[in-house]
Amino acid sequence: MKPVFHPDIEDVAPADVFAALADPIRLGILIALAEVSEVDKARCSHFTALASPSLLSYHFAKLREAGITRMRVEGTSRYLSIRRDELNQRFPGLIASVIETARRDPNLPRLGPEWLSGSDEA
Amino acid sequence: MKPVFHPDIEDVAPADVFAALADPIRLGILIALAEVSEVDKARCSHFTALASPSLLSYHFAKLREAGITRMRVEGTSRYLSIRRDELNQRFPGLIASVIETARRDPNLPRLGPEWLSGSDEA
DNA sequence: TTCGAAATTCAATGATCGTTGAAATAAACC
DNA sequence: GGTTTATTTCAACGATCATTGAATTTCGAA
Numbered sequence: 216m217k218p219v220f221h222p223d224i225e226d227v228a229p230a231d232v233f234a235a236l237a238d239p240i241r242l243g244i245l246i247a248l249a250e251v252s253e254v255d256k257a258r259c260s261h262f263t264a265l266a267s268p269s270l271l272s273y274h275f276a277k278l279r280e281a282g283i284t285r286m287r288v289e290g291t292s293r294y295l296s297i298r299r300d301e302l303n304q305r306f307p308g309l310i311a312s313v314i315e316t317a318r319r320d321p322n323l324p325r326l327g328p329e330w331l332s333g334s335d336e337a
Numbered sequence: 338m339k340p341v342f343h344p345d346i347e348d349v350a351p352a353d354v355f356a357a358l359a360d361p362i363r364l365g366i367l368i369a370l371a372e373v374s375e376v377d378k379a380r381c382s383h384f385t386a387l388a389s390p391s392l393l394s395y396h397f398a399k400l401r402e403a404g405i406t407r408m409r410v411e412g413t414s415r416y417l418s419i420r421r422d423e424l425n426q427r428f429p430g431l432i433a434s435v436i437e438t439a440r441r442d443p444n445l446p447r448l449g450p451e452w453l454s455g456s457d458e459a
Numbered sequence: 460t461t462c463g464a465a466a467t468t469c470a471a472t473g474a475t476c477g478t479t480g481a482a483a484t485a486a487a488c489c
Numbered sequence: 490g491g492t493t494t495a496t497t498t499c500a501a502c503g504a505t506c507a508t509t510g511a512a513t514t515t516c517g518a519a
Contacts, residue, residue: 230445268497280442290495320352395467396464397466411487
């Protein structure tokens with residue numbers, strides 16, 4: 216269980232952040248994460264509507280290595296969240312306008328509401 | 338003299354914008370453009386400190402095709418500017434925080450002050 | 460009309476990208 | 490132990506990328 220690498224936020228370069236955002240699936244993940252991060256119900260397997268498991272794993276790694284998301288390991292599951300505070304400290308205002316921008320694109324892949332608010336361990 | 342293609346701002350997708358921003362040279366161009374756009378002294382050949390002419394041409398096209406910059410043709414010269422108003426209408430706040438973000442990266446290639454404020458046809 | 464400057468185009472390169480499907484890990488549960 | 494579930498890793502593919510240098514286009518000026 217190697218503990219998953221997260222870059223120090225100070226080591227993240229703007230060009231790397233933008234590269235990580237330059238993909239529709241990753242923007243779809245980001246939109247979904249922005250709508251669910253409060254309840255931390257963002258398990259990786261909840262995103263299977265967006266891509267196959269192996270492709271998701273690839274995209275999750277891109278977001279994580281670019282410093283955009285954090286991945287918490289718990290048993291065999293992984294939970295994602297946006298590194299909002301750190302991103303705001305390093306790039307003030309950026310992540311909010313990025314999310315707003317992504318949100319406005321109707322062509323981005325999306326998770327239905329059943330994935331965002333549903334209870335699954337009730 | 339084909340009139341240079343500029344995409345309608347409504348046809349620009351967020352992922353394309355981010356892809357265009359995912360390069361240090363293009364971010365360097367954007368920073369320089371942001372500091373000089375008032376006086377429209379942003380002729381293409383002013384950027385030769387950032388890359389060779391042919392490579393610059395390539396990067397200019399990327400920025401233009403992503404809807405980020407506008408290119409005005411005048412004789413054999415071309416003048417660049419950021420499509421601020423249109424970008425703000427389509428993606429409110431985005432371009433400002435992108436520029437702020439780029440500005441903070443000390444590792445991005447930059448134009449010296451002699452290129453930004455100097456008079457060259459005196 | 461020839462010359463020179465500004466910029467683009469083209470072909471070629473090696474690198475990285477997104478995607479697939481199969482195989483490997485790794486923890487949880489019987 | 491053996492099985493199931495969650496996720497990653499790996500090898501492969503075609504596509505796109507950034508970069509180079511040489512050739513070309515386009516216009517202004519002498």
